[in-house]
Every structure is written in C-alpha cells, then in structure tokens.
Amino acid sequence: MGSPHDLSSPRDVSAAGGSRDRDPALDSAETLARWMDDRWLDPLLGLLLPGVGDVISAALGVYPVLLAWRRGAPKPLIARMLLNLAVDAAGGAVPILGDVWDFVFRAHRRNLALLRARTADREVRSRAADTLVVAGAGLALLAALAAPVVVVIALVRALLG
Numbered sequence: 001m002g003s004p005h006d007l008s009s010p011r012d013v014s015a016a017g018g019s020r021d022r023d024p025a026l027d028s029a030e031t032l033a034r035w036m037d038d039r040w041l042d043p044l045l046g047l048l049l050p051g052v053g054d055v056i057s058a059a060l061g062v063y064p065v066l067l068a069w070r071r072g073a074p075k076p077l078i079a080r081m082l083l084n085l086a087v088d089a090a091g092g093a094v095p096i097l098g099d100v101w102d103f104v105f106r107a108h109r110r111n112l113a114l115l116r117a118r119t120a121d122r123e124v125r126s127r128a129a130d131t132l133v134v135a136g137a138g139l140a141l142l143a144a145l146a147a148p149v150v151v152v153i154a155l156v157r158a159l160l161g
Contacts, residue, residue: 025067026067026115026116028063029063029064029067029112029115030112032060032061032063032064032108032112033064033108033109033111033112036057036060036061036108037106037107037108037109038109040103041057042057042088042092042102042106042107042108043092043099043100043102043103045057046092046093046098046099046102047099050095050148050152051093051148051149051151051152052148052152053092054088054089054092054093054098054102054145054148055089055145055148055149057088057089057092057102057108058085058086058088058089058107058141058144058145059145060108061084061085061088061107061108061111062085064081064108064111064112064115065078065081065082065085065111067115068081068114068115073115074130075130075131075133075134076130076133077114078134078137079130079133079134079136079137080114080137081111081114081115082134082137082138082140082141083137083140083141084107084110084111084114085107085111085141085144086137086140086141086143086144087105087107087144088101088102088105088107089141089144089145089147089148090143090144090147091105093144093147093148093151
C-alpha cells in the first residue's frame with residue numbers, strides 16, 4: 001500500500017488483478033471538480049446567485065487546497081492553487097462576462113491536476129520566501145472573495161439611500 005502522501009490515481013493492490021485501493025479524499029476532490037467544472041455547477045452558481053455563487057464556488061474549491069496542504073505539498077503549489085481560485089472568483093464576479101469566464105477557466109479541474117501531478121514530487125524544498133508566496137496568494141483569494149460582497153453592499157446602499 002502507498003503512503004498517506006501518495007496522491008496517485010487508484011492503485012493496484014494485487015498484481016494478479018485483485019481489488020483496487022482507492023483514496024477517498026482524492027476521490028472527493030475528483031467529484032468536486034467534476035460537478036463544479038464538467039457539469040458546470042460553477043458557472044450556474046455565478047449566474048443564479050451573482051457574486052454569492054462565485055464565493056460559494058471558491059469556498060468549495062478550498063477543499064483540494066487543504067488536502068494538498070495536509071499531505072505536505074510544496075508551498076508554491078498551494079499558492080498556485082489559491083491563485084487559481086482567486087482568478088476564478090475575480091473573473092466570475094464580472095457581470096455577464098464572468099459567467100462565460102466560469103465556463104472557460106475551470107479552476108477546480110486545474111487544481112485537481114496540480115494536486116495529482118505535483119503533490120507527490122517530494123524533491124521540491126520549501127524556502128522562507130515560499131511562505132510569503134502562500135500568504136500573498138491567500139490574500140489575493142480573500143480579496144477576490146470580498147470584491148463581489150463589497151459590490152453588492154454598495155449597490156444595496158445606492159438603491160436604498
């Protein structure tokens with residue numbers, strides 16, 4: 001059996017064609033990506049719930065990032081995953097064009113691919129500067145999540161006052 005840090009696809013337990021040992025956490029990340037990007041839940045949330053849908057989508061997208069972090073992924077990988085979510089949320093927040101953006105960018109699929117391809121690469125060593133990159137990416141994600149909320153509040157104030 002593989003280590004808990006092994007993020008490869010389901011692996012054979014028996015060379016003679018026995019049962020397959022699946023990684024439930026990675027399966028959940030795959031299901032999330034499938035629903036959000038392949039079945040277009042991300043753009044539909046943005047279309048049906050302008051601003052709020054993008055926040056919900058990005059919040060759901062944090063799961064694979066947390067999974068990568070728990071499994072010791074390199075900090076630049078985690079930063080890239082956070083930036084993918086930030087770009088998706090910021091692009092999706094643009095009225096009308098943001099809905100098209102959500103169909104095209106597919107941040108959840110991108111992050112799943114990063115999770116699978118790079119987390120197992122144990123050769124990457126973290127440096128002190130990597131912490132700043134992760135912090136900056138986290139701030140970019142928070143700013144992208146806050147932008148639609150600020151716009152909605154400003155619109156409500158303008159309409160009421």
